[in-house]
Amino acid sequence: MIARTQYKPTADDLALLLALMRTGTLAEAAQRLGVDSSTVFRAVQRLEKRIGQRLFERTRRGYLPGELASALGTHAERVEAALEGARGELQCGSEEASGLVRVTTTDTFLQALVLPALEPLLAAHPQLRVDITATNEMVSLTRRDADIALRATKRAPEHLVGRQLGTVQVAVYGATRLVGRSRKPLDAWRWVAPDEGLPEHPTVRWRRKFYPKLSPALLVNSIGAVADAVEQGLGIAPLPVFLAQQRQGLRALSEPIPECETDLWLLTHPESRHLRRIAAVAHHRTWAEAHPTNFPSSSAYQAAAQSPAAAR
Structure with a gap:
């Protein structure tokens, strides 16, 4: 069950979430985001603390998204697509x-x-x-x-x-x-x-x-x-x-x-x-x-x- 929270995720939070969902590891997510693994690790902990529940299950295979992370990921992909579309409009005719x-x-x-x-x-x-x-x-x-x-x-x-x-x-x-x-x-x-x-x-x-x-x-x-x-x-x-x-x-x-x-x-x-x-x-x-x-x-x-x- 997804608990309610007052925290409002930012675009950076959603980018972090997508990177970790798509790669499953801190190292690969960090590479996609252009930061180091420790930065991603701290950012995930900080986001989970603000939301008040875990987003990922830590396993030997890597980070597995939970129910809330999956739900947020769907919205995050739409935000990502909208941002890319806006950038494209600015870059060309x-x-x-x-x-x-x-x-x-x-x-x-x-x-x-x-x-x-x-x-x-x-x-x-x-x-x-x-x-x-x-x-x-x-x-x-x-x-x-x-x-x-x-x-x-x-x-x-x-x-x-x-x-x-x-x-x-x-x-x-x-x-x-x-x-x-x-x-x-x-x-x-x-x-x-x-x-x-x-x-x-x-x-x-x-x-x-x-x-x-x-x-x-x-x-x-x-x-x-x-x-x-x-x-x-x-x-x-x-x-x-x-x-x-x-x-x-x-x-x-x-x-x-x-x-x-x-x-x-x-x-x-x-x-x-x-x-x-x-x-x-x-x-x-x-x-x-x-x-x-x-x-x-x-x-x-x-x-x-x-x-x-x-x-x-």
């Missing part, structure tokens, strides 16, 4: 966006989608700065580790606002110089696959389901690296169609694999999506123009019917 926007995506979408979309975006908003993190790890929008995420997933998380950009189809590919026009079954070829860093990737799950005895000859740490290895003739692998189509040396060995199909989403946090700098990036026309292309007709496949598993 009525149409132009400015400031830093942090985007997280994977190496696959970075090369094929994000980078091609940046030139017209930055030309339209010269005062905008974009910080891109390409990683397979899930970067948290809730913790504000990024402002926008471009991810392949079946559905957008409920706590985020999502915009579907397109469908990502996957098929098995090999280097033309390696596979030629051979009709060998897929499991007769040498395979390339993502390593243990992507154990739940749709292509990994599909391979283990339909080819449980197959052991890839080469493991790499990203889908982009898988495509590079396939292009070098080191083996075959399931690849996103839009990625494979950008490489002239690859040949499709299967039809699209339904089990591997996902949607591409552009995700933002509901409290920050209306900020001019974030909205300028999230809703720019280049995303619609640059989304992954559709898979070619079945006549383009070299061996569409050679493997029931690949054509399911």
